[in-house]
Amino acid sequence: MKKLLVIGGTGLVFLVIVILVVIRINERSLEKELKNYLIQEKRYREDDIEQVSSKFGKMPQYAVFVSFKDEPEVTYSYVKKDKWIQLGPSDAEILSGKTFKHIDDRAH
Numbered sequence: 001m002k003k004l005l006v007i008g009g010t011g012l013v014f015l016v017i018v019i020l021v022v023i024r025i026n027e028r029s030l031e032k033e034l035k036n037y038l039i040q041e042k043r044y045r046e047d048d049i050e051q052v053s054s055k056f057g058k059m060p061q062y063a064v065f066v067s068f069k070d071e072p073e074v075t076y077s078y079v080k081k082d083k084w085i086q087l088g089p090s091d092a093e094i095l096s097g098k099t100f101k102h103i104d105d106r107a108h
Contacts, residue, residue, distance in 0.1 A: 026062060027054040030080060034064045037084050044068075063087070071101045 031052045038044045050067040057063060066076045077088040086104040094100065 023056045027056060030054050030062050030064050033080070034066065034078055034084060038066065041084075066102075068102050074100060074102075076102060 031054050035046075035049065035052050038049060039046055048068055048070070050069045050072055052064065052066050054062055054064040062079070064078045064080075066078065067074065068076075074089065076086055078084050078086050089098075089100055089103065094103070
């Protein structure tokens with residue numbers, strides 16, 4: 001019985017580690033893919049981008065966050081559906097009168 005608990009516990013720990021590694025691999029892949037999108041499609045230079053990071057969550061499952069060197073106080077959020085979609089800043093932030101240098105064109 002004790003041996004079965006040890007084997008089960010070890011298996012559970014291994015499963016958790018595998019899940020965490022898979023999540024991190026997916027995050028890194030999305031970070032790289034978004035950075036390539038920003039450089040190739042949106043025509044940013046690599047040195048325009050301060051940081052690209054991602055986070056696993058509930059909705060959206062993976063969000064990728066970007067800050068730019070010339071606007072470090074603003075974080076832009078992106079998700080990948082069929083294409084990259086910028087989620088933030090919100091319409092309320094946009095309508096507040098604050099200007100954003102890197103906002104994607106979208107209907108307001």
